Amino acid sequence: MTLAIEQPAVSAGVHTDCRILHLTSLSLHSFRNYVAARMEVTAAPVVLAGHNGAGKTNILEAISLLTPGRGLRRAKLAEIDSRNHKGLAWAVAANISGMQGEAKLGTGRDAESDEGSDKRIIKIDGKVCKGQAELARHLSMIWLTPQMEQLFQEGASAGRKFLDRLVYSFDAEHASRINEYEYAMRERNKLLQDYRADGHWLDALEQTMAETGAAIAQARLSTVEHINLSIQRSTLSFPKAELGISGLVENLLATGVPAVQAEEAFKGVLKTARREDGAAGRTLSGTHRSEMGVIHLTKQMPAQSCSTGEQKALLLSIVLAQARSCAHWRKEVPVILLDEVVAHLDSTRRLELFEEICQIGAQTWMTGTDAALFAGLEGAAQYYQVENGTLRHAK
Ligand SMILES: Nc1ncnc2c1ncn2[C@@H]1O[C@H](COP(=O)(O)OP(=O)(O)O)[C@@H](O)[C@H]1O
Ligand SMILES: [Mg+2]
Structure with a gap:
């Protein structure tokens, strides 16, 4: 099959004519090891550093639930409810700059439904949506996890x-x-x-x-x-x-x-x-x-x-x-989630990866146990230290 694929003007470089899809804030409630957390971010790459079990992948999972499907862990909804907060249903909210401009996306387990129910609620700009597919009309996202x-x-x-x-x-x-x-x-x-x-x-x-x-x-x-x-x-x-x-x-x-x-x-x-x-x-x-x-x-x-x-x-x-x-x-740059990807690359490839995501311009969320893994990204990324279900903006 042949498609009429037009030639891009340049094979590499910052796409100034593109819409960079990105989150501007993220809030979690009763989400796995987070009781409540909030972060404000810009369109730049985000580094989440912290020890094993600190809650880095949980953040990526929360973001992945802003798209249709079961998120990057393919978890059952009740599994996500914080075990430290028995009885509370989890919720994720984000302000985004998406395909239709600014929007507020919200999702969570329906507290009214029984725990076995695997239907999640989707709210866009405060209104409940019938299906999850509507999320794909606001945000596009790709991810890579060690399980994949x-x-x-x-x-x-x-x-x-x-x-x-x-x-x-x-x-x-x-x-x-x-x-x-x-x-x-x-x-x-x-x-x-x-x-x-x-x-x-x-x-x-x-x-x-x-x-x-x-x-x-x-x-x-x-x-x-x-x-x-x-x-x-x-x-x-x-x-x-x-x-x-x-x-x-x-x-x-x-x-x-x-x-x-x-x-x-x-x-x-x-x-x-x-x-x-x-x-x-x-x-x-x-x-x-x-x-x-x-x-x-x-x-x-x-x-x-x-x-x-x-x-x-x-x-x-x-x-x-x-x-x-x-x-x-x-002409749209998706959000990218890279869980524990950087640690497996040698330093040359790591720098190549950083350069590539900066050129593409994607809001790329990357996790690693040590902020030092992201050497070379200073000035280009926002750093967060994750510790036991809390987030701290690291300057
Ligand atoms: N439903 C839950 N309630 C409370 N804690 C949870 C729940 N699910 C997972 N956790 C805890 O979340 C912690 C952090 O997980 P994760 O984000 O995968 O860590 P990492 O920073 O290594 O990526 C783990 O210690 C795990 O026990
Ligand atoms: Mg992890």
């Missing part, structure tokens, strides 16, 4: 989820399309268990799955293409990755089949598979089964066969390329 390098070993679903997160930051509607697709799929699965199922209702659900599925596949392919291009152009010494996505619909689109035709083909597959899917109790093919592949370009080695060090570096290069790609083509 396992995604190469975890199989298709982890890779696909990682890619879909990258797509969210490129296409604000991706989250709502995935919701719509999955809702229709669950309804279809239920209906297929009933031998009296209404054929017209199944047709309608399959139509929704085909339409949203084609759009999902298209958005994934487009993101992959932009990231690959951005990586090819990168002057960083990090290993270069090449991303791929394969699946029923993606493969059709990739060979140049028009979207409407791919949609019809997928609808046909779903209709033919009703009996088989009914017997399996799930939908056996579709965009929810697509697989992401990553190759170490210079070695021509699949990422799952690379060393853990190489895997970490490949993921970092993908995340940075995505941030650059959002800046070039969307």
Whole structure:
């Protein structure tokens, strides 16, 4: 598939024509080891330094919950409630400068609902929103955590989820399309268990799955293409990755089949598979089964066969390329969260990373046990010392 990707004016440099998406304040209440905490920040990178267990990742998790999904730990909502404050539901609030200008985002566990309920409340500018997808229309974010390098070993679903997160930051509607697709799929699965199922209702659900599925596949392919291009152009010494996505619909689109035709083909597959899917109790093919592949370009080695060090570096290069790609083509720089990433880099790569995030201009939140790991960033970043659930602005 070829996309009309326009050439950016410069291959590197500060994007003065970009909107730098960023938080201006963050408040937590009853959030893990924080009883209450608040910080005011500028658009510059933020360094969170502190001992193990101080509460650095908790801050990144709180920020990640300002986007759709379950946050960077994929935690259950009740797990996040502070154990030191039995009975209080957690809450996170942030003032942001986002895609629609300044906004106040709030989220938390619904104190009215029972503890097992995993539905979180979303408030934007004080108004409760129906779904989480609205968050993606204000803020885009990408993150990297030490757990994520396992995604190469975890199989298709982890890779696909990682890619879909990258797509969210490129296409604000991706989250709502995935919701719509999955809702229709669950309804279809239920209906297929009933031998009296209404054929017209199944047709309608399959139509929704085909339409949203084609759009999902298209958005994934487009993101992959932009990231690959951005990586090819990168002057960083990090290993270069090449991303791929394969699946029923993606493969059709990739060979140049028009979207409407791919949609019809997928609808046909779903209709033919009703009996088989009914017997399996799930939908056996579709965009929810697509697989992401990553190759170490210079070695021509699949990422799952690379060393853990190489895997970490490949993921970092993908995340940075995505941030650059959002800046070039969307004119929006996402917020980046890098948990314990810096400690694994040698000093040369560390400086390269700092230079890259400063050039991209992203509000990048970075954690490390020692502020000395961030030598070279002085003057360009805001430093916070994290200690036992408290935050102190370190001058
Ligand atoms: N629900 C909770 N209530 C209270 N404390 C919690 C909760 N969940 C995790 N913690 C504590 O938060 C602390 C800090 O976690 P974390 O942010 O991961 O630390 P680090 O600074 O190493 O990244 C840990 O000591 C953990 O026990
Ligand atoms: Mg941590």
